[in-house]
Amino acid sequence: MSQKLKAPKVVADLLFQRTGKLTRELVRDPGGFGLGQVPARLKPDATTTAVCGFCSTGCGLEVHLKDGQAVNLSPARDYSVNKGAACPKGWEALTPLYAKDRAVRPLLRNARGALEEVPWQTALGTFCSRFKAIQQKHGPHSVAFISTGQIPSEEMALLGALAKFGMGMLHGDGNTRQCMATAVVAYKQAFGFDAPPFTYDDFEQSDVLVFVGANPCIAHPIMWERVCKNPHRPEIVVIDPRKTETAMAATQHVPLRPKSDLRLLYCITHLLIERGYVDRAYVEAHTTGFAELARHVASFTLADVAMDTGLSAESIEKLVETIGKGKRVSLWWTMGVNQSHEGVRVAQALINIALITGNMGRPGTGANSITGQCNAMGSRLFSNTTNLMGGHDFASAEDRAKVAAALGIDEARIPRQGSLAYDQILEGVLSGKIKGLWIVATNTAHSWINQGDVQDLLKRLEFLVVQDMYTSTETARLAHLVLPAAGWGEKEGTFINSERRIGLLKKVSRAPGEALADFYIFKLIADAWGCADLLRQFESPEQTFQLMKRVSRGQPCDITGIRDYAMLEDRRGIQWPLPEGKDVAAQAERRLFEDGKFYHPDGRARLLFEAPRPVPEPTDERFPLILLSGRGTSSQWHTQTRTGKSAVLKKLYPAEAYVEVNPEDARRYGLSPSDYAIVESRRGKLRARVHVTHVVQPGQVFVPMHYPEANQLTFAAFDPYSRQPSYKHCAVQIRKSDPFAD
Ligand SMILES: Nc1nc2c(c(=O)[nH]1)N[C@H]1C(S)=C(S)[C@@H](COP(=O)(O)OP(=O)(O)OC[C@H]3O[C@@H](n4cnc5c(=O)[nH]c(N)nc54)[C@H](O)[C@@H]3O)O[C@H]1N2
Ligand SMILES: Nc1nc2c(c(=O)[nH]1)N[C@H]1C(S)=C(S)[C@@H](COP(=O)(O)OP(=O)(O)OC[C@H]3O[C@@H](n4cnc5c(=O)[nH]c(N)nc54)[C@H](O)[C@@H]3O)O[C@H]1N2
Ligand code: SF4
Ligand SMILES: [Mo]
Numbered sequence: 175m176s177q178k179l180k181a182p183k184v185v186a187d188l189l190f191q192r193t194g195k196l197t198r199e200l201v202r203d204p205g206g207f208g209l210g211q212v213p214a215r216l217k218p219d220a221t222t223t224a225v226c227g228f229c230s231t232g233c234g235l236e237v238h239l240k241d242g243q244a245v246n247l248s249p250a251r252d253y254s255v256n257k258g259a260a261c262p263k264g265w266e267a268l269t270p271l272y273a274k275d276r277a278v279r280p281l282l283r284n285a286r287g288a289l290e291e292v293p294w295q296t297a298l299g300t301f302c303s304r305f306k307a308i309q310q311k312h313g314p315h316s317v318a319f320i321s322t323g324q325i326p327s328e329e330m331a332l333l334g335a336l337a338k339f340g341m342g343m344l345h346g347d348g349n350t351r352q353c354m355a356t357a358v359v360a361y362k363q364a365f366g367f368d369a370p371p372f373t374y375d376d377f378e379q380s381d382v383l384v385f386v387g388a389n390p391c392i393a394h395p396i397m398w399e400r401v402c403k404n405p406h407r408p409e410i411v412v413i414d415p416r417k418t419e420t421a422m423a424a425t426q427h428v429p430l431r432p433k434s435d436l437r438l439l440y441c442i443t444h445l446l447i448e449r450g451y452v453d454r455a456y457v458e459a460h461t462t463g464f465a466e467l468a469r470h471v472a473s474f475t476l477a478d479v480a481m482d483t484g485l486s487a488e489s490i491e492k493l494v495e496t497i498g499k500g501k502r503v504s505l506w507w508t509m510g511v512n513q514s515h516e517g518v519r520v521a522q523a524l525i526n527i528a529l530i531t532g533n534m535g536r537p538g539t540g541a542n543s544i545t546g547q548c549n550a551m552g553s554r555l556f557s558n559t560t561n562l563m564g565g566h567d568f569a570s571a572e573d574r575a576k577v578a579a580a581l582g583i584d585e586a587r588i589p590r591q592g593s594l595a596y597d598q599i600l601e602g603v604l605s606g607k608i609k610g611l612w613i614v615a616t617n618t619a620h621s622w623i624n625q626g627d628v629q630d631l632l633k634r635l636e637f638l639v640v641q642d643m644y645t646s647t648e649t650a651r652l653a654h655l656v657l658p659a660a661g662w663g664e665k666e667g668t669f670i671n672s673e674r675r676i677g678l679l680k681k682v683s684r685a686p687g688e689a690l691a692d693f694y695i696f697k698l699i700a701d702a703w704g705c706a707d708l709l710r711q712f713e714s715p716e717q718t719f720q721l722m723k724r725v726s727r728g729q730p731c732d733i734t735g736i737r738d739y740a741m742l743e744d745r746r747g748i749q750w751p752l753p754e755g756k757d758v759a760a761q762a763e764r765r766l767f768e769d770g771k772f773y774h775p776d777g778r779a780r781l782l783f784e785a786p787r788p789v790p791e792p793t794d795e796r797f798p799l800i801l802l803s804g805r806g807t808s809s810q811w812h813t814q815t816r817t818g819k820s821a822v823l824k825k826l827y828p829a830e831a832y833v834e835v836n837p838e839d840a841r842r843y844g845l846s847p848s849d850y851a852i853v854e855s856r857r858g859k860l861r862a863r864v865h866v867t868h869v870v871q872p873g874q875v876f877v878p879m880h881y882p883e884a885n886q887l888t889f890a891a892f893d894p895y896s897r898q899p900s901y902k903h904c905a906v907q908i909r910k911s912d913p914f915a916d
Contacts, residue, residue, distance in 0.1 A: 218242040223250050225669050225677035225747070227324065227662025228263045228811055230545035231255060231396045232671025234746065235264055237663070237682045244268055244663060244682035253746050254762050255374060255671065261395040262809045266823050268663060270816035271683050275646040277658030278687025289645070289656060294688060298702040300655060304637040305341070306703075308610040314342035318599050318608050321348040321559070322615035323545075326667020326679060327552035328718040329692045333614060334558020335712065336696050339587040340705035344594075345608070347560070349616040350553040351596040352623075355896035356512035357543035358554055360521035363895075364780050366773030367565060367730040368554055371534065371766040372504070372542040373673045373749065378404045379538030382500035384411040384493075386435065386524060387510015387902075391419035393805045394508075394544060397672070398423075406538075409496050413438070414510055415802065416834075416876060417869050428493060429871060432800050433903050434483040436516055436786040439523035441479035442494050444471040446531060451498030453532025460770040461529050463781035470783045484871075502538030503531060509546070509804060513902050515790050518895040522782045529779055535767035544672050548662075551670035555731055556722055559593050564725035568592045580724035582711050595897035596622075597890070600631050609636040614692065615659070619648035620813040623899040625885040626858050641695060644815050648882060658689040661816075665691035667715045668742065670750070673763075677747035678739055693718075726750075730773050789903055790891035797855060797905035799839070799875050801887055804902065806832075806878030814880050831862040831881035835908065838872040840864065843908050850911035853877065855904055858886030861911055875908060
């Protein structure tokens with residue numbers, strides 16, 4: 175306890191030595207820095223609203239403070255997103271902050287190979303000297319970063335600017351690649367900008383909702399609550415190989431063969447055209463490529479596609495009639511689409527259906543990608559990884575000049591090309607081009623596809639820095655240097671949710687020991703590296719928000735009309751866009767494309783398509799089953815570094831890895847409920863409890879991604895356009911575990 179109380183002073187002294195100005199502010203206003211007892215903006219015994227830091231629903235949580243420290247929380251009733259509801263993770267959001275394995279001081283690997291506590295000063299010095307030495311020897315691009323969709327946009331913007339403009343890195347990507355890259359590319363190509371068009375009100379306004387590869391009952395439970403509030407007795411269709419909780423609650427479940435979506439959607443498009451369900455006026459006025467699309471889909475006949483998808487012709491026809499006759503049809507997709515070897519074209523097939531039936535820009539319509547992490551959308555717009563900050567293009571001289579002017583930096587500092595994608599950065603490690611890696615707020619060694627390779631790769635690095643809340647993550651354990659980060663609730667900033675709503679998070683708890691908000695870790699690194707002056711405008715999170723506004727000016731994501739954090743607070747979050755001068759007081763919920771104008775120069779949306787491709791790893795005699803993976807329960811979050819710390823949440827999910835097996839397969843392979851089974855692919859194997867269930871079809875098994883074993887099996891295939899990994903398809907075999915041999 176005494177050490178805990180002393181620690182902020184130690185860090186304050188360090189900051190004082192390094193950055194005079196920063197420190198004076200720190201001493202005056204400890205709240206903003208992930209340090210200190212009383213959050214500066216808040217009254218010590220108040221209730222304040224902060225946006226949840228788990229999923230992209232972006233629920234408002236009312237945090238109750240005593241003496242400036244959060245003691246409890248409850249869902250906000252006046253927040254339009256969740257209207258008084260929260261899922262178990264939201265209710266338990268404060269608990270992971272108190273875990274025993276929090277990183278409280280920097281850790282450096284010593285000569286004996288063990289991680290050892292070091293002062294911040296040593297950590298910063300080592301960070302710079304090691305990365306600079308690598309850059310000097312192997313070139314500036316031999317150091318790269320991998321970041322996240324789970325830190326505030328302000329922190330992403332600062333990291334992107336520091337790494338690319340300050341430290342001379344060319345390559346930096348994020349875990350958003352694992353998650354949203356497909357939707358980004360699909361929207362960009364179709365609409366001219368990465369712009370999910372919907373607002374959550376659409377869940378309540380549709381008369382037909384089609385969910386494709388999405389399980390919102392588990393993954394976005396509060397969005398699902400909005401569906402439950404729909405008063406129009408909607409038809410709810412779930413297209414998913416598994417009979418998920420969402421499929422069980424739906425009115426139609428379409429259990430297609432995994433990765434046969436593209437064929438199914440082309441057949442549906444074909445039949446919609448053939449049966450006269452096309453909104454010709456909308457197609458004429460607002461799209462290009464209809465004739466070509468119609469020609470392309472003509473060969474996807476009902477009989478063929480019923481065979482290819484394993485569905486009955488009647489169920490496909492029923493779906494066509496449901497979509498065709500619907501007045502307000504919305505199509506929603508998540509990872510069953512994005513994580514595929516041809517995800518971009520599948521997403522675009524959904525966009526095509528919405529466009530040709532005129533289901534766009536009206537209440538209850540849209541081709542709507544649901545995001546995953548709390549700030550996946552922020553990383554798409556502001557992380558400076560794939561795009562130049564603000565949805566700009568690194569390759570465009572005009573864009574570079576604009577961003578440089580907005581940030582007050584020399585244009586020459588901005589690279590002229592985008593980054594390698596996540597998988598290409600890891601390839602770079604393998605080929606020896608990348609020697610230094612800085613991983614921020616993502617757990618690569620658990621979540622990346624085909625884990626065996628990843629762990630081997632990370633061990634090859636000359637210097638691996640991991641910046642995380644915890645020391646025990648699979649990735650932190652491989653690091654040469656661990657930088658201790660404050661987490662959600664211990665810092666300020668903004669997140670952007672699935673419906674483009676920018677919400678505020680608050681510092682409501684004191685970070686332990688010497689852990690610092692990522693924002694201030696980046697500031698200290700900038701200073702130690704010698705580029706603090708370049709980034710002087712990124713003074714605080716709120717100042718950085720002002721820079722983000724400036725960068726966004728004139729873009730589809732223009733947010734110049736949001737005055738400041740106080741306005742975000744008053745309006746309970748604001749959706750982008752909000753250009754200066756436009757008042758949206760009357761519209762709490764806004765959707766895009768109401769005027770039918772898209773972001774391509776001709777104002778039209780493009781109908782895009784391509785021939786389906788075979789799955790990268792088909793099943794065969796030795797590996798006869800398809801392995802699916804995804805979210806297991808609403809109480810588990812990804813690699814479990816946070817949700818694994820809550821006794822309440824732990825009661826709500828199975829402690830051991832489990833595998834869902836259809837009764838037919840259970841019989842075939844001699845498996846009984848609760849047996850242990852070995853699931854094996856060409857790359858690895860895992861031991862899991864058998865859960866015999868009709869949720870999965872014969873020939874398929876499902877493993878939740880939350881257990882570290884899952885990605886030992888997956889096959890590293892990618893969509894060629896988005897480079898998103900295809901986590902949800904590989905060939906495996908299953909057998910009963912032999913207690914002596916396994
Ligand atoms: N509780 C909880 N909630 C979360 C998360 C979490 O870890 N835990 N993570 C968040 C994040 S980052 C994300 S990205 C989202 C993910 O949210 P979802 O995408 O809804 O969740 P998943 O379970 O990964 O995948 C959804 C479904 O895709 C199906 N699927 C697999 N292959 C195919 C296929 O070929 N075609 C079709 N049509 N479907 C297929 C699976 O059977 C699965 O039911 O959840 C977010 N919310
Ligand atoms: N097999 C399989 N694999 C998958 C998927 C799948 O469906 N199947 N889904 C993929 C998807 S969609 C996603 S999004 C990824 C998620 O994969 P990851 O991003 O690797 O998963 P998380 O557990 O969320 O990791 C976040 C890390 O950041 C840390 N952290 C949390 N908050 C902060 C903070 O404020 N600052 C810092 N510095 N650190 C923080 C956490 O402790 C944790 O270590 O997994 C992917 N992997
Ligand atoms: S639904 Fe998502 S945002 Fe809402 S409380 Fe649960 S985890 Fe948080
Ligand atoms: Mo995700």
